[in-house]
Amino acid sequence: MTIHLFYCFFFCLALSFLFNVSSGGSNEVTPNFSTQNDPFTPKASLLRYWNKHVSNNLSKPQFLLSKASPLSAIDAARLTKFATQNQLSSHFDSFCSLANLFCFFDSVKIGSHSRPRDANFAVYSGKSFTNYGSSQIGRVDSFKNYSDGLNTPNDSFKKYSRDSGGRREEFTSYATDANVATNNFTSYGAGATGGSGEFKNYQGRVNVPNLRFNSYDSDSNNHKLSFSVYTDETNSGSESFIMYGKEGNAIPNEFTSYSDNANAIDSSFAGYSDSGNAAYDSFKAYGRAANNPHNDFKSYGVHGNAGIDTFTNYRDGANVGEDSFQSYAIGSNAGKVSFSNYGNTFNPSNSTFKDYGRGSKGQTAIGFKSYSMNRSFKYYINKGVNFAGYVNVSSSGNNNGLSVNKWVEEGKFFRESMLKQGNVMVMPDIKDKMPKRSFLPRTISSKLPFSTSRLAELREIFHAPENSTMESVIVNALTECEREASRGETKRCVGSIEDMIEFATSVLGPNVAVRSTENVNGSKGQVMIGSVKGINGGKVTESVSCHQSLYPYLLYYCHSVPKVRVYEAEILEVESRTVMNRGVAICHVDTSAWGGGHGAFVALGFGPGQIEVCHWIFENDMTWTIGDN
DSSP: OOHHHHHHHHHHHHHHHHHHHHHHHOSOOOOOOOOOOOOHHHHHHHHHHHHHHHHSSOOOHHHHHHHHHOOOOHHHHHHHHHHHHGGGGGGGHHHHHTTTOOOOOEEEEEEETOOOOEEEEEEOOSEESSSSTTOOSSSSEEEEETTTOOOEEEEESSSSSTTTTTTTTEEEEEEOOOEEEEEEEEEETTTTOOOOOEEESTTTTOOOEEEEETTTTTBSSSEEEEEEEETOOBBEEEEEEEEETTTTTOOOEEEETTTTTOBBBBBEESSTTTOOOOOOOEEEEEETTTTTTEEEEEEETTBBBBBEEEETTTTTOBSSSSEEESSTTTOOSSOOOOOOEETOBOOOOOOEEESTTTOOBBBBBEEESSSSSOOOEEOOOOOSEEEEEEOOOTTTTTTTGGTTTSSOOOOSBBGGGGOTOOOOOEOOOOOOSOOOOOOOOHHHHHHHHSSSGGEEEEEHHHOOOOTTTTHHHHHHHHHHHHHHOOOOOOOOEEEHHHHHHHHHHHHOOSOOEEEEOSTTTTTEEEEEEEEEGGGGOOOOOEEEEEEEESSSSSSEEEEEEEEEEEEEEEEEEOOTTTEEEEEEEESSOTTOOOOOOOHHHHHHHHHHTTTTTEEEEOOOOOEEOOOOO
């Protein structure tokens, strides 16, 4: 009797499972039973895969298994079916929530009749301001600490302050310390007269800023804009100023310390101040000490009248970078442009001036003072240009007095000799600032497109409109995954733990172990090194390092790293000498293939192949090595 009940239970369970999988009547995926101890869940399948492909009996890493898909067997089966039938887009909300993905949803809108008096939006977040403040006279709106410290703030300001008079907006400490910040300013201040907009400490220390200023201040009159310490210390994002100040009159714009100390920021100025009158734009300390900034000025100031542009200490002390000035001030009248200490980067950079000032009339004057090397001038205005102190800054010299290590965080790179018991050193910020996500089951990830050539399909699946933040997130990850491997590198992007195990064992064999720093204690402070253990006896070995990429589901960029030594070290509190963390550090013995401008050499001195370079494994990153038995 017991045996019959046993088989009946599993037979009924199987029937229930098949019924729920095949049923297509509901548009929502709902869990039917607990996933705990269920042998059909993606996590249970992963454990079986691990036991089959990893040959040792070492403890399974809980920090990695915790990232496995949380889907129940029923949910996983139905979503797999939807993926196979290209129907995931129709089940977007359920897909995102049940699979623990990173997704954007519509935000709440605030209309034009909200808050008729002066408004203080302190500690406010996630709103869409449509037609707010239109045609209003005077008044002050203060956005202080707005969206501060949020993971993914998504704010929209459409037609804000349109046709207003003497209205002032203050964006102070806006969206600081966020991870992925999306702000859309469309037709903001269009037709406004007087007043001002101040962006101070805007989006500082953001991981992926995505800013859109479309037709901002178009047709306005003397509406002053100030960008001070804007996107300071941000990482890898983009800012777009399209038709900014078009046909405006006497609009002063000040960009002070814009993108200072930022990493890989792209800024696009298309149609900026187009047909404007008496515009005054000041770029002071723009992109200073930044890493590889890219700025595209396309049709900037076209057909403008008496515009003044000043570039002072622009990209001063930055590492490489690229600027494109295409059709800048073309057809303008009596314009004035001054480049002072422009582009004094400590590694060679490139700037292209195409059709710059072509067809301009009147007393157009363009001056370059202490402007550096690697410039291309095509069809440049042949009069009114003054090259004073145009210099050739060499990356191998003394860098003209520039401080070259401003952009490298202290403690990010160190020498192997520092990993000794009793040494005190600075630990960098090792906190993971990515949004929390889970891997997809391999049964689902294998059925999704993963290529820039299929971007349209991905936009549909993840509800990512063109030019949206999510599209940028997807394209950035795919581009990095698709780039050619470096010399001696084997790489693969993985969206499931099974894929990660498969790649690690293909490089290292089936006897593998994976490690990560235990927690973030000691981050951004002084720490003392306790006992140190060399993995595999401290011998030079090969490892597979996996670094998290921003993507809708959990995605890792994994690559083989030859000739390294890997260490586990106790991290102690300096005063009490108590253990507060256990760090994993990797030391690259062969750096001969690294670029001369690599941050490690900027911070430590020397050059490629001259020294070994060590760094900590940051939170949620990991390194695989041959297992210790």
